[in-house]
Amino acid sequence: METKVSLKARHIRRLMISFPFLAASVILMQPGAADAAYPDKPIKLLIGFPPGGSTDLIGRLVGERLYRALGQPVVIENQGGANGMVAANAVAAATPDGYTLLLTSMGMTTNPYLYAKSRHPLKDFTSISLLANVPNVIVVNPKLPARNLDELLGLARSSKAPLTSATTGQAAPGHMATELLQRAANVKFSFVPYKGSGPALNDVMAGYVDMSLPTVVAALPAIRSGKVRAIAVTGTARSSLLPDVPTLSEAGLKNLGGSSGWYGLVGPAKMPKEIVERLSQAVVKIMNDSEVRERFKLNGADPVGSNSDEMTAFVAQDFRRWGELVKAANIKGEAQ
Structure with a gap:
């Protein structure tokens, strides 16, 4: 005599044969089947x-x-x-x-x-x-006597007061890259906070602050117009928008890594x-x-x-x- 369990199993098999769509529904309910349909x-x-x-x-x-x-x-x-x-x-x-x-x-x-x-x-x-x-770029006021990273760091070390650096948000990429820079190069900058890269760049151009590290795209118009000077970019490769500007590693700081x-x-x-x-x-x-x-x-x-x-x-x-x-x-x- 068949048990209740075997009778129930045989009944389910008959339903699947009689109603193919039911069998398909059971298959779709199996683990991983929903993933195969993603996204629906x-x-x-x-x-x-x-x-x-x-x-x-x-x-x-x-x-x-x-x-x-x-x-x-x-x-x-x-x-x-x-x-x-x-x-x-x-x-x-x-x-x-x-x-x-x-x-x-x-x-x-x-x-x-x-x-x-x-x-x-x-x-x-x-x-x-x-x-x-998203690389950042060190930019300085054109009147600052620094045309490359060595000269900028040398100026930072020899100045009586720390060079000023405009930052755009606490722990923003430019701020963090500047923190890494001063530690790797054993120099000290004085941070000046701004609400955005626009006001920060305006004050670099005006000479109120010495430098900043905005994103490349934010600084590009000012660089191309000569209102700021590009020193080096963060990251492991040169920016396609600034192919003539070296990375920090190429400029001599090889222990920063990809600080973009x-x-x-x-x-x-x-x-x-x-x-x-x-x-x-x-x-x-x-x-x-x-x-x-x-x-x-x-x-x-x-x-x-x-x-x-x-x-x-x-x-x-x-x-x-x-x-x-x-x-x-x-x-x-x-x-x-």
Whole structure:
């Protein structure tokens, strides 16, 4: 005599034979089947800064190309505030199904040392792909008697008072690069805070401050007009917008590493591996597109594109390096 269990199993097999769509439904319910269908609805891409800035422009370009690659709309949502933490915290708390993503930047690895409410870059997020490096450039007032890095550092060491350096935000890439510079070269600068790169550059041009480290794209008009002098760029390679300006390493400081800002794509922690791979592969193809690369470069960003493991390793290194610097320099976060 058949047991109740075997009778039930035979009954289910008959239903599957009689109703093929039921068998398909059971298959779709198996683990991993939903991942294979990804994406089957719009994806939300959060940006932690207001519309119109370079981060927003980069995010919208990536969103547009992801739509072409994945076949689903990518809805851009600007959630500005708290140095990008509002958007980052929203993504960290989202369901890890690949439908809520974040265009992130260097603040992801500095904010945890500056603000208690910031999420951990390695524990609370899934790295998907690096998008680009964003180099900064040392610029000085043309009347300053320094035409290269050696002369600038020599002047800094011999001056009775420290050279002044305009910064645009506490722990912003330019600020952190200047902190690294003075430690690597054993010099001291006097930091002068500004609300943005525009006012900072205006005062460098006017001679009120000696130098600054804005992004290359922000400084480019002033450099080309001769109103400021470019000394060296951060990062591991020369900027395509300033091919004649050496890197800090080429100029003699080989122990700084890639001290640029950057852009990357992340999602909540514990995203399915298949979805992460689908997204990272799409991003790598996007970043290899000649039109995309040119548009990135026009925004002062050097295209990269990477897999998840490569970005995870990069974020871990960046997180460790900036943490050491924040503690050593006693850098405090701005009031939120």
